[in-house]
Amino acid sequence: MLRRTLVTGLLVLPFSFAHAAAVVGQPAPDFAVRDADGREVRLSQFRGKHVVLEWMNPGCPFVRKHYDSGNMPATQKEATGKGVVWLSVYSNDDEGWLYTKPGKLREWVVARKAAPTALLIDGSGAVGKEYGARTTPHMYLVSPTGTLLYAGGLDSIASADKDDIAKATNYVRQAVNEALSGKPISVATSRPYGCMIKYKS
């Protein structure tokens, strides 16, 4: 395990990714990736609608904080209820030992009463790296014309403690509501906090 981390570190370090991360105010990179049911999903197919991208990982305590408390499903339901597309993205290395199979993943999501428009399986990590997603959760909002409006955390208090949810500002809810009513996004970037995404190396 240690050796593998070391080896991957050595391999990746010299290239040290100047990854073309998505930038707020710029066009959001398009992608084509399969969902948990094997259907291909493209970002561009949702032109005309606001799209929320949510990086998640059921093994991460920060993700569980927002799912087990019902915060993530509630935010999701509120957005999709207003016609917003919600794409949950799972970018863990599909050959890694921390990988959850798509079926199990869907079960886990459904058990927490979450209902994303699609649950995307990004086993190669291509989409995550394209967006510069670092943590789970890591949240993005894309405008109907394909511009990135928000990138950052789900809310303002970086912790794994459920009790902090009530005290925090939910930046995604705020950004969705502002975008839907045509207002500028008051907080367009914030600190994404959580577990590091276990990318394929």
Added chain:
Amino acid sequence: MIRYLLATTLALAATLAIAQGAAKTVVQTEHVRAEVLVHAPEGVTPGRPVWVGLQLAHQPEWHTYWKNSGDSGLPTSITWDLPEGVSAGEIAWPLPKKFPIGNLANYGYEGTVLLPVPLTVGPSFKPSPSGTLNLKFKASWLVCKKECIPEDGEFTLKIPTASATTTHASLFKAAFDLTPQVLPPGRISVDGAALRLEVVGLPASLRGKPLEVFPETGEVIETAGAWTQAWRGDLWTATLPISPQRSQSPAQMPIVVTSGGMGWRTEAPVVGGWVTGGAVTAGGTASPKQSEAAAPAVGTSLAAALLGALIGGLILNLMPCVFPVLAIKVVGFAQHGIDRRARHLGGIAYTAGVVLSFLALGGLLLVLRAAGEQLGWGFQLQSPWVVAGLASLFTLLGLNLAGMFEFGQFLPSSVATLQAKHPVADSFLSGVLAVAIASPCTAPFMGASLGLAVALPPAEAMLVFGALGAGMALPYLAAVLVPGIARRIPRPGAWMETFKKLMAFPMFATAAWLVWVLGQQTGIDGAGALLALLVALSMVVWSFTLAGRGRITVASIAVAAFVGLAVLIGPSVTSVQAAHRPEKVSQWKTWDPIRIKELVAAGQPVFVDFTAAWCVTCQYNKRTTLADESLLAEFAQKNITLMRADWTNRDPAITAALASLGRNGVPVYALYRIDRKPVVLSEILSVDEVRAAISSP
């Protein structure tokens, strides 16, 4: 009786057991063993340092995080439950390590780390009935390998107030050694997608070595992005990639750099302006104004030296062997009325010749100095050898100016008639020759600037020589450019000789000051011996100017007297007094870095006067601002400890403390306070400035 004793012992044991039962100092989780350690070397008393440390021992491959956790993770946090009168400061974060994971990276700790937290005990604190400080806290940490586990622990402990707790002193010392040392503000600028850092004041031993860099502000740089670093002399620069998803736009950024288990911290305002990317502005906390105060002060002393050199160069023109040359040249072109362009070119070429000659001499000095340093000679005023040498130099210069003896020409005067065919080359050459030919007069000034420049850093020394040359060339250049000036130049005459003699007095005054400096270092015996030697030296020089038969006799006696004195009393000139004369009883205490750390940790500010007897500005400030009754009263009222660090003689500890403030000389006035980086005040200290500094929140 025995029964009574037994009962007491049992009761005591029971109490101890209860006390121990109530304390919970270790929390063991699956991945971390967390233990609370205490360091209270003076018990728990108001104003005395009390440290509580959270020691995290990680399972192999697991880590927790630094104050900026990097791309993911969370810093370890502590929520305190403290009795009245006690407050806790921030964690004194030890130097972190970078954990690169693919295209991302974290900053944190593996193995065992101690996170010390300073407690401030105020006067309102009352110990518990059993004579302890009882405290509770909850610590939360996120521990990660590939997966992450948030963990926490609740701790309770009792610290005896009356006795010292020093069981873990060495662990705390190791942790303090691992906290970064403060550097003066460097420069941080935004350059497109890059953040450029310039860090000054790093130890010379680091030069050329690669450093690790850790911004304390998260969400600004691409943590795992490719970055570059370079050394330019003593300046370390780095270019870091700014994250395209940056969510912070700090006005002020603290940066930590590390190398081989040592770390330094610098904080600077970010200049260049953040490129708007919808980022929220989260202003820095410290005001940039205060931290900038350190920089211009260094400039003032250099500016003064340069101005002095320029004036010195100007005065040089009035010397008997320079002035006639100048006058003849100026009158020459005023009469001949050569065309303007040629005249201007000639003037500039002459200036270049003079300035370059001075720079060449300066370069020679620096080479000699570097060679001397290789041989282990110190060129600081802390060395009595250097002070005595300079005192002799200035005495000789004074005697020369006073007319007791003349320096010979460095070049035969026939060289003066050298002429180059090309008029511009000719002007350049005459500039060079003006410096060399006039050596009987320029030598004293050269000597003076040499004395001044000997203790300056190379770049500044060269600037001083350049300014001296510029000063010397200035009147000629002005006369060339503005013909009106040429007509106003006075005629050469006897006044020049008088002026030269007048110039002897500043030289003697300098020598007198140097004798006083030496007196501070080696006492009255040393100063007296030096004076005697200077008299003998003067006699030796005078005896050589004699002519005829008497010369040999007198010179022999003079030399014998000088050598005799040198052997007899010479050693006391350079024998540094074992203990430097203590200050008179005053509020000022002798500098003690460990005490400063303790006092500051306990929330008590400390004001330090870094001074030296040979530093005129220091003495001036000491006798004016720092002796101001109302200011001293204010220090006392604010409970600020005053310390004086005397750098008259070499002291590596003080040198290191100065370096940590980014200085390599005195005066330096520093205010140390808890949770803040030391404030360095300006060199010409005013009462108002000190007052403002100690009153600022």
